[in-house]
Amino acid sequence: MTTAPTRLAFAAVAAVAAIGLAGCSTPGDASAESAGAYPLTIDNCGTELTIESEPETILTIGTSAVSLLDAAGASDRIIARSGEFGAELPDGLENPPTDAEIVDPSDPTTEKIVGAGADIVVGYGLFNSTDDDLAAAGITNIVIDGECSHDAALSDPTDFDAIFADVERLATVFGTTDAADARLTELRAELTELESSVPADAERETAAVVYYFSSSSTLSARGGQGIANDILDRAGFDNVYGDEPSVYLEANIETLLAADPDTIVIAYGLYGETFDEAKAHFLSEPGAAELSAVVNDRVVGVLGGDLSPDPDAVRGFRAVLEATGRISE
Incomplete structure (x- = not known):
C-alpha cells in the first residue's frame, strides 16, 4: 500500500512542517524551566x-x-x-x-x-x-x-x-x-471515565477507519501511527491497517475486502459532507456490499475532526464507543 499525500483538516484533523523529517521528540520538551521565559x-x-x-x-x-x-x-x-x-x-x-x-x-x-x-x-x-x-x-x-x-x-x-x-x-x-x-x-478525567466504561469482558474485534478527503478522492484509511489507531485499541478493536507505518494511507476496496473488518468507521465532515453522504460514497465502491460490516449493519460514522491529533480525539473516543455499543451505562 502506498501512502497518500493528503492534507487532513483532521485537520482533523488533523494533521507536518518539516514533512519528511522523521521522528518527533517529546513535544513538551523545552529549554526554559517555566512559561514566559524567552528566548x-x-x-x-x-x-x-x-x-x-x-x-x-x-x-x-x-x-x-x-x-x-x-x-x-x-x-x-x-x-x-x-x-x-x-x-x-x-x-x-x-x-x-x-x-x-x-x-x-x-x-x-x-x-x-x-x-x-x-x-x-x-x-x-x-x-x-x-x-x-x-x-x-x-x-x-x-x-x-x-x-x-x-x-x-x-x-x-x-x-x-x-x-x-x-x-x-x-x-x-x-x-x-x-x-x-x-x-x-x-x-x-474524561478519558479515564471512558476507558473504565468499556466492559472488561468485551470481545476484541477488528475495525477500520476510512475516509474521503473530497467528493472526488479515492478511499483512504488510518494506519497504525495516528490517534485513530489508539482510539480503536482502547475501544477493544484491532485496526486492520494497524501494521501500516503511517497515519494516513491510500486504501482500496480490495484490501478492505481482504481484511473484512467486523466494523467500519467512516470519518466524515472533512470537506463539509454529512455522514449519510460519506456512507453513500463508500457504499458505491464496487464490492462494498459484500463486506461483513455492511451486511451486518456495522458501518458507523464519526466526525473526522474528532479522530485527529488534538483534544477532540477524546470526543472521538466517546463517539466510537457509543456508535459500536461498547460503552456500559
Whole structure:
C-alpha cells in the first residue's frame, strides 16, 4: 500500500512542517524551566526551534491547531485561519476564533501567510511555503506533534499522552500553562471515565477507519501511527491497517475486502459532507456490499475532526464507543 499525500483538516484533523523529517521528540520538551521565559527553545518535529519572544498573534493551518491552541489557552490570539478545507470549527471550543479571517481554505502560500500579519504559524505543516521563506519574513512555524511526518512513519505513534503533551508544549510557548493545566485535568478525567466504561469482558474485534478527503478522492484509511489507531485499541478493536507505518494511507476496496473488518468507521465532515453522504460514497465502491460490516449493519460514522491529533480525539473516543455499543451505562 502506498501512502497518500493528503492534507487532513483532521485537520482533523488533523494533521507536518518539516514533512519528511522523521521522528518527533517529546513535544513538551523545552529549554526554559517555566512559561514566559524567552528566548524559548522547543522541539519541533525532531529539530530545535527557538522562539525569541512571546507570540501575540497566530495563523493556524488546519482545525487541529485551533483545538490544541484552545486547550492550551491561546486560541484568543488566532487572527487568521487556513487549511480547513471547508470543515467546521470543532465543537466545544472555549474561545472559538470565529472572527479570524480564513486567508486560504487549503494550503496557504508564503504570500498569504505573510499577508495575514501573524507572528507565528501553528498547524499541520507547509505545502505551499517553506520554513526558510517564513523565517525570512520573521515568522516562526510550529508543527503540531501528531502531524510531524504527515504521510510517513513517526518515531512513535500518536496517542492521547502525546496529544496532551502537545497542549503543554504550546502552553509553554504562549505562557498559558495555568489554563492548559486546568483543561488537561478535565480531559484526562474524561478519558479515564471512558476507558473504565468499556466492559472488561468485551470481545476484541477488528475495525477500520476510512475516509474521503473530497467528493472526488479515492478511499483512504488510518494506519497504525495516528490517534485513530489508539482510539480503536482502547475501544477493544484491532485496526486492520494497524501494521501500516503511517497515519494516513491510500486504501482500496480490495484490501478492505481482504481484511473484512467486523466494523467500519467512516470519518466524515472533512470537506463539509454529512455522514449519510460519506456512507453513500463508500457504499458505491464496487464490492462494498459484500463486506461483513455492511451486511451486518456495522458501518458507523464519526466526525473526522474528532479522530485527529488534538483534544477532540477524546470526543472521538466517546463517539466510537457509543456508535459500536461498547460503552456500559
